[in-house]
Amino acid sequence: MTVPVRAVLFDMDGVLFDSMPNHAYAWSHAMTQFGLAMTAEEAYMNEGRTGSGTIDILAQRFWGRSATEEEKQRIYAAKSALFNTLPEAKPMPGARDLLGMVKRAGKQIVLVTGSAQVSLLEHLEHHFPGCFRRELMVTGFDVKHGKPHPEPYLMGLQKAGIQASEAVVVENAPLGVEAAHAAGIFTIAVNTGPLPDDILRQSGADVVLPDMKAAAMFLEERFQETE
Numbered sequence: 319m320t321v322p323v324r325a326v327l328f329d330m331d332g333v334l335f336d337s338m339p340n341h342a343y344a345w346s347h348a349m350t351q352f353g354l355a356m357t358a359e360e361a362y363m364n365e366g367r368t369g370s371g372t373i374d375i376l377a378q379r380f381w382g383r384s385a386t387e388e389e390k391q392r393i394y395a396a397k398s399a400l401f402n403t404l405p406e407a408k409p410m411p412g413a414r415d416l417l418g419m420v421k422r423a424g425k426q427i428v429l430v431t432g433s434a435q436v437s438l439l440e441h442l443e444h445h446f447p448g449c450f451r452r453e454l455m456v457t458g459f460d461v462k463h464g465k466p467h468p469e470p471y472l473m474g475l476q477k478a479g480i481q482a483s484e485a486v487v488v489e490n491a492p493l494g495v496e497a498a499h500a501a502g503i504f505t506i507a508v509n510t511g512p513l514p515d516d517i518l519r520q521s522g523a524d525v526v527l528p529d530m531k532a533a534a535m536f537l538e539e540r541f542q543e544t545e
Contacts, residue, residue, distance in 0.1 A: 322544040324484040325426035326537065327474045327503065330433055331365065332490035332510050334446070337407035338365060344401035345372070352393055354380050362511050365491035366432055368464035369394040409445050410510060412530030416488075417449045419534050423541050426454060430474045430487075432465060434458030454478060466493040471501035486540065488533055495521040508533050
């Protein structure tokens with residue numbers, strides 16, 4: 319018998335908000351002033367990794383060493399400053415309807431994001447009122463190891479008080495899919511970016527869907543199957 323779903327764990331960038339084009343632009347353009355280079359495609363491939371981890375990968379490649387903490391802070395500040403000049407990302411089409419369906423079904427909604435945005439809860443409440451609670455959020459402030467390490471999703475399970483078999487993850491990024499798969503959670507990859515579906519499948523996605531509407535339909539059927 320299939321175990322009933324008790325919670326849905328959501329990534330944020332590229333799932334709830336159409337923010338990845340801004341992140342890719344900021345990463346690829348801000349790095350040049352430090353003698354680093356990153357393509358927009360590489361930004362998508364590294365989506366979900368902590369800023370520190372992403373900078374270290376570039377530093378090793380171009381400087382032949384790890385970045386110091388001071389360098390990481392300076393580089394990430396430059397990336398964030400450029401990101402903040404860009405138009406605010408809109409909610410991903412279909413995200414509100416999907417969250418509403420999950421909430422009406424009586425399932426817990428858990429946020430698992432690498433973001434360390436201080437005003438995150440206010441931002442989410444503005445766009446998705448009544449859907450998120452701070453005690454059911456895992457952010458960049460909470461974890462020692464970011465995606466693709468399973469720690470963020472394992473912490474999400476712990477906060478929800480459930481087992482991996484009682485959860486479903488909605489992700490969009492290869493590293494996020496890898497993290498959820500490593501945590502043993504059924505993972506829906508919604509391909510909202512430019513990467514081929516096969517990359518998401520190879521990262522461990524149980525199913526790859528084209529948009530949030532398709533994810534809502536899939537989840538609603540899964541809820542009914544497990545009641």
